[in-house]
C-alpha cells in the first residue's frame with residue numbers, strides 16, 4: 154500500500170515538475186522576446202540618436218511603441234500572472250487531487266485495514282469460539298476425570314478409614330485389655346507382695362508354734378510316762394479301770410453336748426448382738442456429726458483463737474468459739490461467743506485412739522452388712538489427713554478392727570471377703586490412687602451402679618484383697634506416693650481433692666446361711682475454704698470452684714435426705730455424691746467429722762465450717778437397712 158502511494162506520489166511530482174519546466178520554457182521564450190524588444194528598443198534608440206531629427210516624429214511612434222511594449226509587457230506580466238495563477242491553480246488542483254487521492258488511498262487503506270482487522274477479528278472470534286469449545290470440552294472431560302478420580306480416592310479414603318478405624322479400635326481394645334491386664338498384674342503384685350509378707354509372718358508364727366510344740370511335746374512325753382504308770386496301776390485292777398473308763402466316757406459325752414449347746418447359744422447371741430448393736434446405732438441417729446479441734450503447733454503457730462470446751466469433763470458435746478471483734482458506731486468493741494453442739498467434741502488433747510473408739514461401732518456396722526460413710530470436713534490444715542490417714546488414723550484402725558473382728562467371727566461360722574480401693578476426686582474426675590502414678594490423670598475410671606442390688610462398682614480401679622491389716626499400710630503408701638507425684642503437677646493437690654478409701658465387706662455364714670454385704674467409705678474431703686477467702690485464680694480458681702460445688706452438693710444431698718421427703722436426691726450433681734450414692738441416705742450410716750484449726754487467722758473459716766456441720770447435724774436420715782440375704 155505504501156509503495157503504491159509512493160509511486161503515485163512520485164508520478165504526481167514528475168507531472169508537476171514537467172509542467173513547471175514547460176512554464177520555464179514559456180518564460181524563456183517570453184524573455185527572449187523581451188530581449189528582442191530590448192534590442193529593438195536599443196536599435197530604436199540608436200536610430201533615435203541617429204535620427205534625432207526624426208525623434209520628434211518618431212517619439213510618438215516610440216511612445217506608442219513604448220506603450221505597446223508596456224502593454225505587451227503588461228500583457229506578458231498578465232500572462233505570466235495568469236500562467237502563475239494557472240500553475241498555482243493547477244498545483245492546487247494537483248495538490249487537491251493528491252490530497253483527495255491520498256485521502257481516498259488512506260480511506261481505502263483504512264477500509265482495507267478495517268477489512269483485514271475485521272477479517273482477523275472474525276477469524277480470531279472463530280478461533281476463540283473453536284478454542285473455547287475445545288476448552289469447554291476438555292474442561293468437561295477433565296471435570297469428569299477429576300470427579301471419577303475423587304470418587305475413586307474418596308472410596309479409597311473411606312476404605313482406609315474403615316480399615317484404620319478397625320485397626321485403631323482393635324489397638325484400643327488391645328490397649329484396654331493390656332491396661333486391664335496391667336492393673337490385674339499390679340493388683341496381683343500387691344497381693345503377692347502381701348502374700349509374701351503374710352507367709353513370712355506365718356513362718357515366724359509357725360516357728361514360734363514349732364518351738365511351743367516341741368516344748369509341749371516334752372510336756373506330753375512326761376504326761377505320757379505318767380499315764381503309762383497310771384495304766385500299769387489300773388491294769389492291776391481291770392474292773393475298777395473299766396468302771397472308771399465308762400465314767401470318763403459319759404462325762405466326755407456330756408461335755409461335748411454342753412459345748413454344742415454353748416456354741417449354738419453363742420451364735421444366737423452373736424445374731425442378737427448384731428441386732429442390738431445396730432439398734433443402738435440407729436437410736437444414735439444415722440447421721441452423726443463430731444468435731445475435732447487440732448492442737449496448736451507451738452513452734453510455728455503463735456496466735457491461737459479462743460476456743461473452749463465447756464463440758465469436756467462430762468459429755469464432751471459442746472464447743473465455744475469467740476468470734477472476731479466488732480466495733481459499734483460509738484466505738485465500743487464487742488466480741489460474740491458462738492456455741493455449737495455435736496454428737497461428740499474432741500479437744501486438742503484428744504488422741505486418734507479416743508476418736509476411733511467413737512467410730513469403731515460404725516465400723517462394726519459395715520461388717521454387719523451396712524453401708525457406712527465417714528467424712529472429714531474442714532479447711533486446709535485443720536487435721537483431716539492426720540485424723541484419717543496417719544499411721545494410727547481412722548483408716549488403719551478401721552481395717553485392723555475389721556480384720557480382727559472378721560477373724561473372731563470365723564469361730565461363729567462367718568467368712569469375709571474384703572476388698573479395698575482408694576480413689577481421688579480431683580476437678581470432678583475420678584483418679585485411681587492405687588494405680589500406676591504415671592496413669593493418674595490419664596486412666597479413666599467409671600462408676601457403675603447396680604440399681605437392683607444397690608451396689609457401686611468402680612470400673613478400671615485397682616482393687617486389693619485385704620487379708621491382713623498390714624495391707625492397709627501398703628495401700629496408704631501407694632496412695633500417698635501417687636498423690637505426692639500429682640502434687641508436682643498441681644501444687645498441694647492432696648488439699649485440693651477428695652480422697653475416698655472404699656472397703657467392701659462381703660460375708661457368708663457357713664452354719665446359719667446368713668449373708669451380708671457392707672461398704673465402709675472413709676472420705677478425706679478437700680479443703681473447704683471459701684472462694685472469696687482463697688483469692689484463687691486460674692487453675693486454683695477452677696479447683697476451688699469444683700471443691701465448693703462438690704461440698705455444697707454433699708450438703709444438698711444430706712439436706713434432701715434429711716428432709717424426709719420422697720423424690721429426687723441430687724446425687725448426680727457432683728462426682729463425689731454420685732460415687733457415694735448408695736452409701737448416703739436411707740440405707741447407710743454417715744459420720745461427719747468437722748475438723749477445726751485452732752488459729753485466730755482461720756477463725757472465719759472455722760465459724761463457716763461449724764455452721765455447715767451444725768446444718769448437717771440437724772439432719773436426720775431415715776433408718777438404715779442392713780443388706781442381708783438369707
Ligand SMILES: Nc1ncnc2c1ncn2[C@@H]1O[C@H](COP(=O)(O)OP(=O)(O)OP(=O)(O)O)[C@@H](O)[C@H]1O
Pocket residue numbers: 446447448503531532533534535536537538539540647648649679680748
Ligand atoms: N490431732 C492432731 N495432733 C497433732 N498434730 C495434728 C493433729 N491434727 C493435725 N495435726 C498436724 O497439723 C498439720 C495439718 O494437718 P493435716 O495435714 O492433717 O490437715 P488437713 O486438713 O488434712 O490439710 P489438707 O487439706 O491440706 O490435707 C499437720 O502437720 C498435722 O500433723
